[in-house]
Amino acid sequence: MGLVWLAVTTLPFVFVVATSLKSQEETYSNPVWSLPAHLNFGNYVEVLHGAFLSYLANSVFVVGLSVVLIVICSAMAAYAFARLEFRFNHALFALVVAAMIVPLHATLVPIYLLVRNLGLYDTKFALVGPYVALSLPISIFILTEFMRQIPRELDEAAQLDGCGPLRIFWKIYFPLSTPGLATVAIYNSIALWNEFIFAYVLTSTPEHRTLPLAVWDFQGQYSSNIPAMLSVVTLTSLPLILVYACGQERIIKGMMAGSLKG
Structure with a gap:
């Protein structure tokens, strides 16, 4: 079963890469x-020169900044929900969880109108705010469940040393939550890297558009040149794939650590 699933997930990518290395004539004349027959890297050269x-x-900037903000904001919120006693704690956390089901x-x-009114439309920062806001519910949920497994004795020891809540968070909870933070960072990096609809609506010029829009824009430029079009898909x-291949173990460990009771 595992080999069947491997074939199902790998063969499409193999097809895309193989076709991107063909010439346009070979694509139409061969099966x-x-x-x-010959590795043709001219398609990649043509795309990279564009x-x-x-x-x-743009994608590296937008996704990188968004993920950093998501990790910091969700970690602080998760610490508050997991360890601080305040009024409406459970109600607010339930509201955060409920936000996960909002389409x-x-x-x-509303986001389009807000971005326009703020004067951020068609800028690199137009996507950062929506990306962070829409990614916080699932990120807070993951990290809250993770931080609840950290022993409370660490809080008590830190308080005896004179540490306040903010210092306890930065000195104890943030470092100990590294597997969960890695899970959140990798999960959101993958999701935001592929995000299309907000990037399409909130940006309008190639100078500020991200990689999913590259595939869309190059579709018109290379509509009859299938190998060049698939070169764009491969590079995107x-x-x-590299990020997920390097981080899949951390994702699994982070998910498992957050689901186990100490």
Whole structure:
């Protein structure tokens, strides 16, 4: 069963890469699943000489800044829900969990109007706010369950040393939550790297658009050149595959650690 699933998930990517290395003539004259007779890297050179690197830089900036803010904000909120006693703690946490079921597209029009009114439309920062806000519920949920497993004795020892809640968070909970933080960072990096609809609505020029829009924009430019089009898809997917391949173990450990009772 595992080998069948491996084939199902791997073969499409193999097909995309193999086709991107073919010439345009070879694509139409040979069978679809045939391997390229000669490796043709000209498609990649053509794409990289275009605006692809600009899209890549925008994605790295937007996703990187968003993930940093998500990790910090969700960790602080999770610490408050997991360890601080305050009025409406459970009610507010239930509200955060309930926000996870809100359809993202239902917020598209209000977010668009808000971004326009703030003067951020068609800028690199237009996507950061929505990305952070929409990613916080699931991130807070993951980290809250994770931090609840940290022994309370550490809080008591830190309080005896004169540490306040903020210092306890930075000195104890933040470092001990590294597996959970890695899970949140990798999970959101993958989700935001592929995000299309908000990037499409909140930006309008190639100078500020991210990689999912590169595939959309290059579709018109290379609509009849299938190998070049699949070269864009390969280059867009490659960073994501590398990040997931390096971080999948941390995701599993973080999820498992947050689900086990101490």
